[in-house]
Amino acid sequence: MSPNFDLTCVVPRSGRTLRNFLHRLVGLGANAEEIAQIVRIIDVSKGSSTPDLPAVLETFRNITRDAPPCFSVFVDRKRAHRPYRIGFLGYEWQVGKHRLRVEGEEPHNGSSLIKLDEVDFAIVGLDELLSMTQYYLRNPTLVTKWGMYNYHLEKPTGIRIAGSAMLTSHNAQLDEQIQDMVGFFLISKPGGRSRSPVDFETLSKHGRRVYVKGRYTGIVHAAYPGLHIVSVEDVEEAVTSGERGSVGIEIVQSGNTLKRKGLVLHGPPLFLSESLLVVDYDRYVQNTALRNLIESLKPIGYFEAERIRQFAKWFYALEQNLGESWIEQPAVESLFCVPEDVPEGLRPYRLQTRKWKPDDRYKRGEAEALVERSRQQLRKCYETLKARNSPN
Structure with a gap:
């Protein structure tokens, strides 16, 4: 049939x-x-x-x-x-x-x-x-x-x-449509006795316990095998009900749930x-x-212009929503991309590109220049948003 x-x-x-x-x-x-x-x-x-x-x-x-x-x-x-x-x-x-x-x-x-x-x-x-x-x-x-x-x-x-x-x-936060971007961030419950920074390298070095949703444990373990990963159903609930200083890794879009539960977000995400x-x-x-x-x-x-504008909106909305609850907040352009990403394949491709995969031998220098232009364009979009929404 x-x-x-x-x-x-x-x-x-x-x-x-x-x-x-x-x-x-x-x-x-x-x-x-x-x-x-x-x-x-x-x-x-x-x-x-x-x-x-x-x-x-x-x-x-x-x-x-x-x-x-x-x-x-x-x-x-x-x-x-x-x-x-x-x-x-x-x-x-x-x-x-x-x-x-x-x-x-x-x-x-x-x-x-x-x-x-x-x-x-x-x-x-x-x-x-x-x-x-x-x-x-x-x-x-x-x-x-x-x-x-x-x-x-x-x-x-x-x-x-x-x-x-x-x-x-x-x-x-912005009262407008923005793209459904998320980051896989470290979150924690404020307080605790540890004075060490909450970042992936430090937590991995000391074998700290970190709550992770079950289906993401493989990704986290591959990136940081030194972490003491505890698989849970609800990361935010596990961190909230845990002792002060408890840490988890969670998907964050707007930050509303973190804010409501009094949790904090740390640094850049593991991935976007x-x-x-x-x-x-x-x-x-x-x-x-x-x-x-x-x-x-x-x-x-x-690297398309519309996506850069949307990225600026998402970052700015998250920043404004969390305020000081986003600790060690990265610069918007470094979260989007850094020059070191270029050799690892973060270069433009089109539907006409063979296998939708950038070629190491084709226009590598142009790709590096595009990355830098995109970072500058993103910074400009972000600063425009800040100026437009400033109370002054």
């Missing part, structure tokens, strides 16, 4: 990334009313999570009765009590000339399904990508920014990052992440429909 769709895409079955990607499809011609109904149920369904399956099924029948038939009940394995929850299963939309099937999955399964040749592309964060594909990378500890990922792929795989999906959501267009490159080369769709989604390169 032939499918009635042309292409397949995997997205998280719940949460902010799913909601933002569906809104993005509206701009490409997907039915706005259908997507509005779906988003409403996604927002409501989070509160129906419970280990009581009959109760979830009853809620499912009630809230999905007048909605597009695209939901299912799944087990939320990220929670220790493994509750049942309503999530996005799948739906098809006409996007340009092509029929697209969008399927909901666990976030970390996106790259796995590409590896198994079961999906054309996925919306995946670098955190999930690193968790699931370290095996393919020459040195995963050097991949601290998504623009370095393709360069470090060493073993055979079709998995490639086409670029940023440029998904945005409302930021209360955002929603990415991750594509089966072998299919992309062979499939005209896939090439057309990816081009219509307009993946954004690491």
